[in-house]
Amino acid sequence: MAEKQKILIVDDDENIAELISLYLMKECFSTQIVHDGEAALAAIPDFRPELILLDLMLPGIDGYQVCREVRRTSSVPIIMLSAKGEIFDKVLGLELGADDYMIKPFDSKELVARVKAVLRRTVPAAPAIEETGQFVEYPDLTVNLTNYSVVYCGHSVEMPPKELELLYFLASSPNQVFTREQLLDHIWGYEYIGDTRTVDVHIKRLREKIKDHDRWSISTVWGIGYKFEVKK
Incomplete structure (x- = not known):
């Protein structure tokens, strides 16, 4: 049986994080939830996610800084999540190394589709x-x-x-x-x-x-x- 792909969910809103986790688990992904930037950086080496869903507005270290820190040592795909819709925020997120950017509120099917699309591009061929x-x-x-x-x-x-x-x-x-x-x-x-x-x-x-x-x-x-x- 193939091992489930692992997704780290980083969001300080517990309800949203749990909802995202449920969507992804229904699609046979393995998930881990953390609620702040420091916890995210601590979780990555042990959990070794194939993809990170990263909220921008986090307590302490924000999503931009988390993305910057991750990109220093890893190319793991990152999809940023934000209630902000300004072009500046999107461009800054992409410049820091994010692979995609979704604006809240988003449709659950679209989120799952984008996750799958990014992961398809990172799975090595036989x-x-x-x-x-x-x-x-x-x-x-x-x-x-x-x-x-x-x-x-x-x-x-x-x-x-x-x-x-x-x-x-x-x-x-x-x-x-x-x-x-x-x-x-x-x-x-x-x-x-x-x-x-x-x-x-x-x-x-x-x-x-x-x-x-x-x-x-x-x-x-x-x-x-x-x-x-x-x-x-």
Whole structure:
């Protein structure tokens, strides 16, 4: 029997946390609930969640700081939960390393769907697929979509699923220009509720981890979008 995927729920509202837990347990997930940021950071090493549902407004250490601390050592997917709906809050959350952002109140089915969508992108494929798996390779860069790994200049680079998918998508079509809308549609899907600044945030994070090479670079095409430029 397959082991249940583990989800850490971080929310100071006990009723909401319990409700989320019930939704997820009905879908055969294993859950653990904590009610503040310090407890969340303490729980992660022992519980080892596959995904974290993280409320922003927490007592003590808020969700932004928790996200920042987690990203220093881990690429575990994070979905932020907040009653705030301002674009600034969404962008800040994404810049800090969140994979998705949901505004309260949300529909239980949508929450479960987003959790499953994020987890699908983080489950490694079977080893047998490795030989014919999906990967792109350039000098000093290998992006493998089969096992969600990136090797840059001989070192493994940790990055959340959406960043890796964006890098892979661009690198799979060298020198082809994609608009922000195209990238949003391909990587996040047409059902994603967001705006094109989401793409800009992820490109910024990629550039911080993957510096331009003398043979290739992630290039901005002003007024249009981005491309993975390969230099001859």
